[in-house]
Amino acid sequence: DESVNTRHLGAALVSIAFLGAVIGGVGAPLITSVALQLDVPLDAAQWTLTVTLFAGAITAPVLGRLGAGSHRRASILVTSCLVALGGLLTAIPLPPGVVPIAVLLAGRALQGLGLGLIALLMSVARDHLPSERAHSTIATISVAGTVGIGVAYPLMGLIDQLAGLRIAYGVGFLISLTAVLIAWRTIPKDAPQRTPKVDYPGALLLGLGTLCVLLAVAQPAVWRMPWVGASVLAAAAIALTGWVVVERHTAAPLVDLALFSRGGLLRANAAMLTAGVGMYLLFSLLTRYVQTPARAGYGFGLSGVLAGAALIPFSVLGFVAGRVTPWFTTRMSARWTFVIYAGFVILAAVVFAIAPVSLVATLAAMAMLGFGVGGVSAIMPRLVLRDVPQEETSSVLSINQIVRSVGFSIGSAVAGLLLATATPAGALLPKEQGYCVAALCVLPLLVLSAALIAVARRSPQPMDA
Structure with a gap:
């Protein structure tokens, strides 16, 4: 019965957003441990946080468009499962070397997909909850990131100190599984409607432009050689300009x-x-x-x-x-x-x-x-x-x-x-x-x-x- 599934929908949506925020915040307090235990430079370990943000920025608009059609529940569940897979990759114990840091970065990138779920969760609240409850739920979902940071930092720091890096990442994996279960049990089925086309060329250009902007402002290393930083900004300008052109001329803009x-x-x-x-x-x-x-x-x-x-x-x-x-x-x-x-x-x-x-x-x-x-x-x-x-x-x-x-x-x-x-x-x-x-x-x-x-x-x- 859908009424049963949506009875506690507001709390479920907030819980999923909160757990996703905790997963996203797993990386920051563990950067130093990654550098020490995997024997990589600190700026390389910093990518365990940066790549999460990159992945979220690139996938958010695509997920947002999918959320406008009849595949919103499927989009939330599939993305949540990919986040859980990313958590599993981060928790795999591997000896120091190139492969372990690559596997870890791949896992953190998959976990970053969860950042794109916030808009979908808000749209579910807007569509399925009464007006005032929708306003309150959307507001609480919005601050889940703030609360998640406050929980993730001390929790993961403590677990890392007591049990080690991989156990801390393993806790993140268990948290992501919890989010998958809540989403599967509570996200209502979508009403039959036409699924909008996804403007993949536009998504690629927007993702590339956003990636270059974030790279230029969040990675000071690209400015060690000024021409590299300038090239990254130029690539961002070209990609975003191309995105605007594509959006203005496509029948189904992103x-x-x-x-x-x-x-x-x-x-x-x-x-x-x-x-x-x-x-x-x-x-x-x-x-x-x-x-x-x-x-x-x-x-x-x-x-x-x-x-x-x-x-x-x-x-x-x-x-x-x-x-x-x-x-x-x-x-x-x-x-x-x-x-x-x-x-x-x-x-x-x-x-x-x-x-x-x-x-x-x-x-x-x-x-x-x-x-x-x-x-x-x-x-x-x-x-x-x-x-x-x-x-x-x-x-x-x-x-x-x-x-x-x-x-x-x-x-x-x-x-x-x-x-x-x-x-x-x-x-x-x-x-x-x-x-x-x-x-x-x-x-x-x-x-x-x-x-x-x-x-x-x-x-x-x-x-x-």
């Missing part, structure tokens, strides 16, 4: 550019990009600062496990933001709700910049940042889905997920660049002032993001369920 270029939707995605850069810039600063050893004259020298525990306030407040967002939107517009959350990110940056020597102040900044990140993530679907036709839900949300991923990658790269600039010649660690200056760089980004949303005209029609 993204309806006429819809996407509407003022409100365009501003919302521009706001997500600038906010994403600022939020992840500050997140990178905070997580790196708390682990700075005492010999630097600042920082708290927290171990990997304790640094992960320091993210608990970030995760908890992010979850709280997701829960209170529907309450906010009943008392003010979605636009001003976004502005409030952007204000919390600004406040977090100011607190950290003026009182970095205080652990209490730093944890408070982490909590305020979590509230801001969770809130921005929760309210963004309502902003981008305003006046969007039902059948374009997953496609529009997929593009927004790509924009957010690119923003996060740029923020991470900018954090590294600013701290590298603040590092004296021959030194390993930047000056403390470098953290303060970098934190203040967050302010104009979030102010611009809030301004882009605040100036938008109020739409007469809210997001439908």
Whole structure:
């Protein structure tokens, strides 16, 4: 009985999104262990995180388009199974060498496919839940990534410390199996309808362009030889230009550019990009600062496990933001709700910049940042889905997920660049002032993001369920 299957659909969708976020966050706390145990350079181990983001960015628009037809349940189940297969590959114990790191990267790439499921889960909620429940569920799905980070970092760091790298990855595999089971039991069957054609040439060009952008901003190694970095950016420009041409001339575009270029939707995605850069810039600063050893004259020298525990306030407040967002939107517009959350990110940056020597102040900044990140993530679907036709839900949300991923990658790269600039010649660690200056760089980004949303005209029609 479908009513039985959908009775707890909201909780199931949130659980799948949360478990997927934990799986995606498995890579970050294990990078150092990968480098040490597989005997590879640290920048090579960094790819265990980067390749996940790449895979998610490339597959998200295709999954988003499939989610507009009668193969949404199948797309979710097949993708979840591929994520589980990726988890199995990461957990296989192999001796150090080229093959093990290649197998590990292949597994992490498959796990990255799960990042493209967020839009599909949101579209299921929009189609099968009553309006208010749909709004609340979509908001909670949006903050699952924030909560997942707060769980994955300390959990995987602790398991790695106690039982080893492969056991930590094995836990990720078990988590992915749990997500598959929940999806199989709860995702409702799709109503018979015409399955839209997938614009594979457009998907290839968009994926290539996105990949090149992420490579240029997230992998500083490509800029060791400037001509290589310039070539990567040129390839991104050519691929994305080609994508626009293809989308304008194909009968079944991957993204309806006429819809996407509407003022409100365009501003919302521009706001997500600038906010994403600022939020992840500050997140990178905070997580790196708390682990700075005492010999630097600042920082708290927290171990990997304790640094992960320091993210608990970030995760908890992010979850709280997701829960209170529907309450906010009943008392003010979605636009001003976004502005409030952007204000919390600004406040977090100011607190950290003026009182970095205080652990209490730093944890408070982490909590305020979590509230801001969770809130921005929760309210963004309502902003981008305003006046969007039902059948374009997953496609529009997929593009927004790509924009957010690119923003996060740029923020991470900018954090590294600013701290590298603040590092004296021959030194390993930047000056403390470098953290303060970098934190203040967050302010104009979030102010611009809030301004882009605040100036938008109020739409007469809210997001439908």
